[in-house]
Amino acid sequence: MVRKIAVIATEFLEEFICKTLDELNLGFTYRIFTYHTFQDLKEIYKDITEEYDGILTSGSFPAHMIKLYYPREERPICFFNTDESAMYRLLLILLQRNRELDFDRVYADIIQMFGGDLKAFAEGKENMPDISELSEEEFSLERMLHLEQEQYEKHLELWREGKTDLSITRFSSIVLRLREAGVNVYFPYPGRSYIREVCGNLLQKIDKKELEEHQPGIVIIKIAASEKGFSQELDLNYVRLESLMTEFLKEWMMDYSIKRYHYGMEIVTSRKVILEWTEDMTEDRVGVYLKSKKTGWGFSIGYGLGMGLAQTRMNALSACHEAELRKNVSYLMSEREELIGPLGQNAEFILKVENSAGPEIQSSLSPLTLKKVFAAMDAAPKKGITAQELAFRLGVTKRSANRMLAALEKEGVLQVAYKKRTTSRGRPESVFVRL
The missing domain is CATH 1.10.10.10 (Winged helix-like DNA-binding domain superfamily/Winged helix DNA-binding domain)
Structure with missing residues (x-):
């Protein structure tokens, strides 16, 4: 299956990216969505329809902006930054052109905006700052919206005051503006092998996501027996439960099966649906729905995820059993056999299962x-x-x-x-x- 990738980049990088991706011929189709400033990303993203399997951005900053604007975006997003190899290549070219290059008269925002020293980097005494993971606390939406302009003004100010002979920027969106203002500015283009690696990682993430979406998910709902223990009453309650859940499931466009067993009502669906019902393992939409119906009977809910149907069912049973012990709550057990809950009540990891029987025990049981x-x-x-x-x-x-x-x-x-x-x-x- 040929993947379709949305590439987000500036107009300055469009030609370079098209040429590189075409020459690499990595087996996917793509379309480039260009932006002028980070502020454009909110609207540009709306044009990236569901037909695209993943998103590739020219830098971690645009990728971070998308996550800030659209935190529920589920498609894999990868980016290629200016890596150390690209920076060293550019510095080597500049030194070949000018053996007397004074690093104290060069402003490289990619290093110096994070408190680094360009000369120390060139001499191998410092590493380039790692901006592959950006925290929302340090790089909030408000800061990101002004970051490009701040760096543009910084480059321009140093140049006009005669403090720099040249500038190096990682913000491709300000290169043309700086050149128009007369600044001697350079951009360190990422290497082909690095871009190939990033694209390979993106394709792997897409394949993994597709595989996970087709993994099973199971919900088990167990109704608490009445104190009198009438089996006929319990049977009637399960009939009502099946009717209620069928009504609930009609709202979701999905495949499912629902059946009663001795351990409760079992709904078999997909991992994707379970994550939606639990809002990524924190909430309990099924429980909220059933409580709104005011049935009068107590129940326990166990959500299970797993690599196969057997593990998924066992995990759902374990989660339901834990919920039953604590009465009228819901738990989830992941494919890594992490018990999470109570859902909807400040859910947290209760137990990360390790082989407590000892590393010497090899068993087919989980x-x-x-x-x-x-x-x-x-x-x-x-x-x-x-x-x-x-x-x-x-x-x-x-x-x-x-x-x-x-x-x-x-x-x-x-x-x-x-x-x-x-x-x-x-x-x-x-x-x-x-x-």
Whole structure:
């Protein structure tokens, strides 16, 4: 599939970028959207329709501006700055032209506006300032809107006062204006290999985003049983829940399946939808919707993300189980098995699961499942547990508990210590202990 890239750059760089991208022939199509100043970016962005898979900007400042103006932009954005190689190439050219070049009479905003020293950089004593990541605190929208003009005036002032023999700027938007004012100004063009690397990173991010959007997402809603424990009443509540959720889902243009299981109502959709419902793992739109219906019954909601359907379902079950313990709240478990919640209530990372069983244990079970199995065993008498007891403690079916124990036995993590009867009928159950 041929990707389509929107390139945002100044008119000064348009010809250079077109020539470079055409010569590199990186396998994507592109269109250049030109701007004069950072203030133009807000309107220019509106012309970048959904047909574009990603955005490439000529500098981290324009990319930062887009994020400030449109913080919910989800398409990958990459940029190419003036890198150190480009700066050294330009300085070498200038020194070849003038062996007596005095760095004290050169203003290079790319270095000096951040407190650096051009001579120290040229001698290899300082690195070029890293502006690949710009904080909103230091580079607010208000500051960004005036940054170009401030640097233009700085270059012009130093030149007119006779304090500089030449200027070097990373702001391609002010090059032509400075030249028109008579300033001897240079722009350090980024190298081809650097641009190729940036474009490659952008294409990788686009592929990753597309893959993530097709990953599954699951929501499990479990209705709290009434104190009287009437199964018929619970069944009716689930019928009502399915009707309510079907109504809710009609508002979203998406594919989904909804079905009731023994563990609750399960909605299978995509990762993208889950992130929208939770507003990037912070809020709980499903819970807010159900509470607005004033059903009168309590419920727990677990959102799950994962690399495959099995992991996603297990994570949703774990999140729902945590929500059930805390009553009438919602949790989310990510594909990295990070538990986040309660959603909508200053959600935070509650648990980042690591293999607490020890690095020597290699298991087909997830680290979270291992953690829960061992926690259940530690709480059991004599540190031994049956499938029935494990199912009760983890809130899963006995069949699932049997599978977990069988897997750990096969992998040499557990062993059967003895058998015991838990009922007066049927076969005795195996009691598992850790090796």
